[in-house]
Amino acid sequence: MAADSGNRPIAPRLVQWAERHGRHDLPWQRPATPYRVWVSEVMLQQTQVATVIPYFQRFMERCPDLGALARTPLDDVLALWSGLGYYARARNLHAAARRCVDEHGGELPATAEALRTLPGIGRSTAGAILALGFGRRAAILDGNAKRVLARYHAVPGWPGTSRTLRRLWEIAEVETPRQDVGAYTQAIMDLGATVCTRQAPDCALCPLEAGCIAHARGRETAYPAPRPRRERPRRRRTFLWIERADGRLLLEQRPPAGVWGGLLCLPEVRENETAGQWCRRRLGNAPGETTTLAGFRHELTHFRLEGAVVAVDVQSGALADDASLRWRSPGEALAAGLPAPMRDYIRSRAAAADG
Numbered sequence: 310m311a312a313d314s315g316n317r318p319i320a321p322r323l324v325q326w327a328e329r330h331g332r333h334d335l336p337w338q339r340p341a342t343p344y345r346v347w348v349s350e351v352m353l354q355q356t357q358v359a360t361v362i363p364y365f366q367r368f369m370e371r372c373p374d375l376g377a378l379a380r381t382p383l384d385d386v387l388a389l390w391s392g393l394g395y396y397a398r399a400r401n402l403h404a405a406a407r408r409c410v411d412e413h414g415g416e417l418p419a420t421a422e423a424l425r426t427l428p429g430i431g432r433s434t435a436g437a438i439l440a441l442g443f444g445r446r447a448a449i450l451d452g453n454a455k456r457v458l459a460r461y462h463a464v465p466g467w468p469g470t471s472r473t474l475r476r477l478w479e480i481a482e483v484e485t486p487r488q489d490v491g492a493y494t495q496a497i498m499d500l501g502a503t504v505c506t507r508q509a510p511d512c513a514l515c516p517l518e519a520g521c522i523a524h525a526r527g528r529e530t531a532y533p534a535p536r537p538r539r540e541r542p543r544r545r546r547t548f549l550w551i552e553r554a555d556g557r558l559l560l561e562q563r564p565p566a567g568v569w570g571g572l573l574c575l576p577e578v579r580e581n582e583t584a585g586q587w588c589r590r591r592l593g594n595a596p597g598e599t600t601t602l603a604g605f606r607h608e609l610t611h612f613r614l615e616g617a618v619v620a621v622d623v624q625s626g627a628l629a630d631d632a633s634l635r636w637r638s639p640g641e642a643l644a645a646g647l648p649a650p651m652r653d654y655i656r657s658r659a660a661a662a663d664g
Contacts, residue, residue, distance in 0.1 A: 317520055319461065320486035320493045326516035327496035332358075332503070336365055341491070343417045343442030344375045350437045351398050351429060353451075358502065364393050376415050379406040384562075387571055387646030394649065395610075400571055401429025419443050432478075440485075440494040448481040449494055450474075453501025458484065459533035460505060463522035467534045543613045548575035549584055550602055550620040550658075557636040558655070560645075568609065569648045573635070575618065575655075584619045591631060597622035607650040616650065 332338075335358070337349035348368060352361045368389050372378040378386070383403050390399035405427040409417060417438060418424055424435035432450070439447035450458075455468050458480050466473035486493050504511050510529050512518050523532045551559040561576040563569050578587045588596040600620040607614045637645065639659040643652060 318486070319484050319497075319517055319520070320489070322516040323496040323500060324489050324492045327492060327499055330503075330514075331496055331499040336362060336369075338495075341441055343419075343438055345369070346442035347417060347430075347434070347438050348372075348378075348402065350434050350451075351402055352393065354398060354434075355395055356393060360393070364390070375406050375409055375417065378403065379410045379415075383571060384646060388644065389646075391572070391646045392649050392652065396570055396572060396646075396648075398429060400565065404428040405430065417442070419445070421447060437494060440490045444491050446485060446487055446490045448478070448485040449497070450477055450481050451498060451501075453498045453505075454481060455501075455533055456507065457497055457501045457505050457517070460510075460523035460529055461517055461521045463526065463532060465532075465534065467536055469536060473533070541608075541612050543615055545615045545617065547578040547584070547617045547619060549578065549587065550575060550618050551623055552620070553636065557638050558642055560635050560637050560642060562633045562635070569651075572646045572648050572651075573637070573642065574648060574651050576634070578619075584621050588621060588623060591634065592623060594623055605650050605654050614650070616654075618654070 335349075337345045349361065349365055352365055352368075371385070371389055372381055381403070383400065386399050386403045387396060390396060393399075408427055409415060413423070418427075419439070421432075421435045421439060424430050424438060425432065430438075433454075436447035436449040437451070439445040440449065455477055458464065458477055459468065459473075462480055464473060464476050464480070466476075468474050468477060500515070500517075504515050505517075508530065512521070512524050512529065515521070515524075518524055521529075523529045549559070553559075559576060560573040562573055563571060563577075565571050576587065576591070578584060582590075584599050585596050588594055599622075602618040602620050604615065604617045607616065639655055642655050643659075647655070
């Protein structure tokens with residue numbers, strides 16, 4: 310059948326399909342308050358639903374509403390987020406909650422313009438909050454919606470380019486209905502997640518099959534075009550394992566910005582600095598014996614991290630007056646906000662010591 314994407318709106322078919330085949334039992338759907346929608350949308354950025362569900366449930370237990378999130382210390386929010394990655398999302402969520410308390414009466418604002426002034430809320434997240442949380446007409450363009458619309462309308466190019474993204478937004482605005490906007494918004498996300506998938510779309514189950522230009526051309530996976538491949542650089546960093554006689558481990562809270570911003574980590578040595586120089590600079594104390602331990606590797610979005618770890622003996626009471634440095638037992642460390650590779654490394658060493 311010839312593609313007819315230019316003539317038929319997709320919303321009625323999507324909504325009808327979703328009534329039987331959509332996802333209706335996700336935890337943020339019951340109830341779908343603006344706050345719960347917001348938290349889920351932020352968590353779902355760059356992260357799969359199955360991974361997000363337990364994090365969302367734990368987050369809601371501790372921060373059931375916006376006011377509770379604003380009152381929760383950032384360290385505790387980062388601990389709730391630990392392992393979910395992309396920690397700027399958690400910092401922005403916390404900052405936005407405080408802004409809402411200060412400027413919006415403790416509630417999320419109900420306009421796209423006001424929502425987009427809050428940290429971490431872009432055009433698509435604002436649209437999802439409005440459509441799913443407030444029932445107001447607003448377009449979204451998350452990864453699933455991009456894929457569905459790019460295939461249905463055969464939009465060329467990688468969505469990371471301004472030209473392709475602008476075209477997809479134009480289409481999203483036209484396709485978003487005035488009625489059943491929440492149902493449509495959830496439906497297009499569900500279709501992209503369960504049927505119109507990246508690698509193996511199941512076109513026979515798709516309610517939009519007859520009108521999809523990419524399907525008519527037999528080139529479903531050509532749309533949207535992939536991100537141009539670029540080799541990620543390797544970065545080598547040295548971290549210190551400084552453990553007292555009582556088993557407490559020295560951790561450092563990283564600066565708010567940058568990789569793992571605000572999280573507790575093993576202390577990181579500057580480039581061209583030795584472990585001894587770090588100890589004299591930060592602890593005011595020359596170290597004793599140093600031992601090279603097994604390191605670790607970790608894949609980040611923009612680079613590959615190769616972490617060397619050096620164990621350092623220091624005087625048990627040594628600790629300069631530095632609020633960013635903290636002694637923690639392995640159990641306390643694992644309960645705090647740690648990046649995934651640090652959590653895995655500390656857990657493995659603790660297990661080896663116990664064994």
